[in-house]
Amino acid sequence: MASSWNSVGLEVLYQVLGWVAFFAWSFSFYPQVLLNYRRKSVVGLNFDFLVLNLTKHSSYLIYNAAMFFSPFIQRQYHEKYGDKEMIPVAANDVAFSVHAVTLTAITVFQVFIYERGTQKISKVCISISAIVWIAAIVCIGIAWPKSEWLWLIDVFNSIQVGMTAIKYIPQAIMNFTRKSTIGWSIGNILLDLTGGVLNFGQMGVQSIDQHTLVNFYGNIGKTLLSLETVFFDILFIIQHYVLYPVRRDENGKAIISERIAPLISPSDKPDEYNV
Secondary structure, rough: EEEEEOOOOHHHHHHHHHHHHHHHHHOOOOOHHHHHHOOEOOOOHHHHHHHHHHHHHHHHHHHHHHHOOOOHHHHHHOOOOOOOEEEEEHHHHHHHHHHHHHHHHHHHHHHHHHOOOOOOHHHHHHHHHHHHHHHHHHHHHHHHHHHOHHHHHHHHHHHHHHHHHHHHHHHEEEEEEEHOOOOHHHHHHHHHHHHHHHOOOHHHHHHHHHOOHHHHOOOOHHHHHHHHHHHHHHHHHHHHHHOOOOOOOOOOOOOOOOOHHOOOOOOOOOOOOOO
């Protein structure tokens, strides 16, 4: 028997939290895109972060879309966790993933058309991405003969969790090295934090209604995604507002510290925007 909600009120709250989280996370991509457009520069935005982020969101899209649209995978999920358990993916999860892949791809495109100084993708990042996708292809080959699709999409879910855990590290280190967050949008972080908290709250509402924690460990990727997001967003907020606050002149323009000079060629103009 298919699972259903016990409380209409909690079901409505679940949907509200999910879609507000969707809009917060979706809008979080725009401050960085707009900042890049206004500056006509991506200096200060770490390219390793972009590549790892694209891998993360692509993997998450595969997981969400497969779980939400495939009756076969849903049946395997119920066989593993019980017929009364609701699938741990909502429509807003799929919508977010589609939007995230699209906006991340647009940001990657900006890297090719705007000033990027001496920045480039590291060999470590290239190696990690190559290993991840080769492993994913191998897993597809393993799952195909036995139709172990739930296991396969769990692999992609694990990939997105791993990418989330490491994708922010290059940017955090870059901010530390430059002693500045200019070029890295704080608007992105504030919206991302909002989405992470609401996403976790959405899972909590479902858990309360179903009187079980299965949705937390049945979709461990979503659970860890929220926790990792909150952790790194708080770190970036501390970097931006406490450790490396933006100093501005009387006209409100950012004053660039000499400590970030190595990332900018002598001919580059100072950054004047920071969203």
